[in-house]
Amino acid sequence: MEAIKSENICKRFGTKVALNNVTFSVEKGCIFGIIGPDGAGKSTLLRTLSTLTTPDKGTAIVNGYDIKTEYKELRKHIGYMPEIFSLYQDLTVEENLEFYASIFNVSIQENYSVIEPVFCKLEPFRKRMAGKLSGGMKQKLALSCALIHQPDILFLDEPTRGVDPVSRKEFRDILTTIKARGITIVLSTSYMDEASMCDCIGFFNDGHFLQTGSPNEIISSFSKPIYSVRCLSKYKVLMASRQWEDTESCYINGDTIHIIFTQSIPDTYSFEKYILDTTNETIKISKTEPTIEDCFMTISNIQPQ
Amino acid sequence: MNENIIDIKNLTKKFGAFTAVNNISFSVKKGEIFGFLGANGAGKSTAIKMLCGLSRPTSGNGTVAGFDILCEYEQIKSRIGYMSQKFSLYDDLTPMENITLFGGIYGLKRKDIANKASTLLENLGIADKSKQLVQSLPLGEKQKLAFSISILHNPQIVFLDEPTGGVDPSSRRKFWEMIYETASKGITVFVTTHYMEEAEYCDRISIMADGEIKTLGSPQELKNNYMATSIDEVFRKIATKAIRN
Numbered sequence: 001m002e003a004i005k006s007e008n009i010c011k012r013f014g015t016k017v018a019l020n021n022v023t024f025s026v027e028k029g030c031i032f033g034i035i036g037p038d039g040a041g042k043s044t045l046l047r048t049l050s051t052l053t054t055p056d057k058g059t060a061i062v063n064g065y066d067i068k069t070e071y072k073e074l075r076k077h078i079g080y081m082p083e084i085f086s087l088y089q090d091l092t093v094e095e096n097l098e099f100y101a102s103i104f105n106v107s108i109q110e111n112y113s114v115i116e117p118v119f120c121k122l123e124p125f126r127k128r129m130a131g132k133l134s135g136g137m138k139q140k141l142a143l144s145c146a147l148i149h150q151p152d153i154l155f156l157d158e159p160t161r162g163v164d165p166v167s168r169k170e171f172r173d174i175l176t177t178i179k180a181r182g183i184t185i186v187l188s189t190s191y192m193d194e195a196s197m198c199d200c201i202g203f204f205n206d207g208h209f210l211q212t213g214s215p216n217e218i219i220s221s222f223s224k225p226i227y228s229v230r231c232l233s234k235y236k237v238l239m240a241s242r243q244w245e246d247t248e249s250c251y252i253n254g255d256t257i258h259i260i261f262t263q264s265i266p267d268t269y270s271f272e273k274y275i276l277d278t279t280n281e282t283i284k285i286s287k288t289e290p291t292i293e294d295c296f297m298t299i300s301n302i303q304p305q
Numbered sequence: 306m307n308e309n310i311i312d313i314k315n316l317t318k319k320f321g322a323f324t325a326v327n328n329i330s331f332s333v334k335k336g337e338i339f340g341f342l343g344a345n346g347a348g349k350s351t352a353i354k355m356l357c358g359l360s361r362p363t364s365g366n367g368t369v370a371g372f373d374i375l376c377e378y379e380q381i382k383s384r385i386g387y388m389s390q391k392f393s394l395y396d397d398l399t400p401m402e403n404i405t406l407f408g409g410i411y412g413l414k415r416k417d418i419a420n421k422a423s424t425l426l427e428n429l430g431i432a433d434k435s436k437q438l439v440q441s442l443p444l445g446e447k448q449k450l451a452f453s454i455s456i457l458h459n460p461q462i463v464f465l466d467e468p469t470g471g472v473d474p475s476s477r478r479k480f481w482e483m484i485y486e487t488a489s490k491g492i493t494v495f496v497t498t499h500y501m502e503e504a505e506y507c508d509r510i511s512i513m514a515d516g517e518i519k520t521l522g523s524p525q526e527l528k529n530n531y532m533a534t535s536i537d538e539v540f541r542k543i544a545t546k547a548i549r550n
Contacts, residue, residue, distance in 0.1 A: 135345060167345070192474055
């Protein structure tokens with residue numbers, strides 16, 4: 001069953017097109033990641049689906065309700081965590097949670113089991129002002145408040161921005177436990193490596209999806225062979241590789257360089273020799289598996305200059 | 306001549322009973338890209354402030370760009386560049402005005418600023434936008450502009466504090482290519498990031514936890530030493546053992 005089904009959603013702000021015919025669907029009970037750079041329109045899409053703004057054209061059915069006509073009912077069934085911390089800094093952790101619970105007319109005790117995996121880390125700070133919490137703790141409080149009414153769908157806007165790798169791992173584990181309760185999660189991120197925690201991802205740029213699918217589907221749809229180059233001076237080799245006539249694209253990838261050649265079976269021996277002649281660098285070249293980043297780089301068809 | 310552009314010995318910073326940075330020693334070579342990693346609260350910012358001459362160590366000593374961090378911090382300040390994602394440019398000024406402002410702060414002559422500005426805007430491909438406000442530029446362009454301005458005065462080291470948040474992989478790579486280009490000209494790049502795949506772009510990295518440098522080496526060395534397939538894994542192995550968290 002589909003938790004979200006959107007059709008041709010358009011939204012513009014003045015002359016700026018934020019959403020351009022967004023059509024996609026999200027299966028119930030899965031984690032869907034909207035992956036794309038800042039300014040792509042991810043937040044506008046999340047705000048539209050969670051009825052904080054209305055589309056100019058098109059509509060979506062979220063949890064069985066139309067976002068344009070049935071928003072009042074829909075709001076009872078969704079949770080939304082904005083990108084910027086929006087709780088009351090001058091209320092305590094406990095007071096913020098009580099406030100949210102009372103808005104949705106639920107009691108904390110009744111629904112405690114839903115927020116427990118997140119809130120347990122905040123228990124020692126119940127009486128602390130929200131403004132005095134660390135970044136990671138603020139994020140957990142915001143998530144608790146978005147969950148307190150047991151929503152069916154949870155919208156998270158850039159939940160892991162500025163969060164260190166340990167807290168991010170912890171956050172992924174928390175999302176897995178929330179998902180296990182049958183809650184559908186839709187999140188946005190500008191980091192490709194977050195794809196690994198999603199069942200399904202959509203590359204989002206310039207107000208629309210470029211591609212959607214499970215991380216595995218997206219990787220296996222990448223048809224070109226990709227080569228990894230190891231060398232000492234990456235910058236020199238990168239610049240020289242761009243000048244090689246059979247290079248389609250090349251870019252830095254971690255401590256290696258990734259190259260896609262124009263032929264499907266490239267002459268790597270000549271390439272190695274060319275690099276040695278022009279840069280005096282001995283390289284190690286080998287075929288490698290594409291990553292989600294490689295897929296995004298290729299599909300967005302923007303090559304570094 | 307000393308090839309180490311940063312040379313730090315037993316650096317410690319205490320705030321009352323709290324030891325933010327505990328006896329760290331390391332050195333960074335000229336033209337190196339050095340990744341300075343650590344969880345939130347590990348002591349990175351405090352350490353960077355001491356390196357930039359903004360904070361005095363409680364004990365320990367060292368040199369940055371050949372000057373003593375204990376007493377020659379004014380000389381250090383004029384020889385380093387700094388860029389962070391949080392604050393780098395004035396959004397309500399144009400690129401040209403930002404260049405003039407920062408060039409002036411670093412004591413460049415008006416004529417030099419004008420010359421440098423035109424090359425810089427040309428290289429970044431934003432010459433036609435030099436009169437727009439910075440806030441109207443895409444994030445990727447802003448970051449490249451901020452970086453270019455941070456090295457306008459040709460510093461010996463540039464400190465980049467989480468420089469690449471929020472951009473797509475393509476813009477991020479363009480940014481890293483600028484870093485490589487800068488390093489190839491002999492400017493040392495000292496960078497912090499929360500994104501471990503970026504850490505793999507560095508020549509060497511260090512990982513801090515509980516105010517100490519727990520490990521230091523090339524990405525490959527660290528992965529070998531910790532029997533990990535990625536720096537993310539190395540990082541988590543170190544940081545989950547940390548007491549402060």
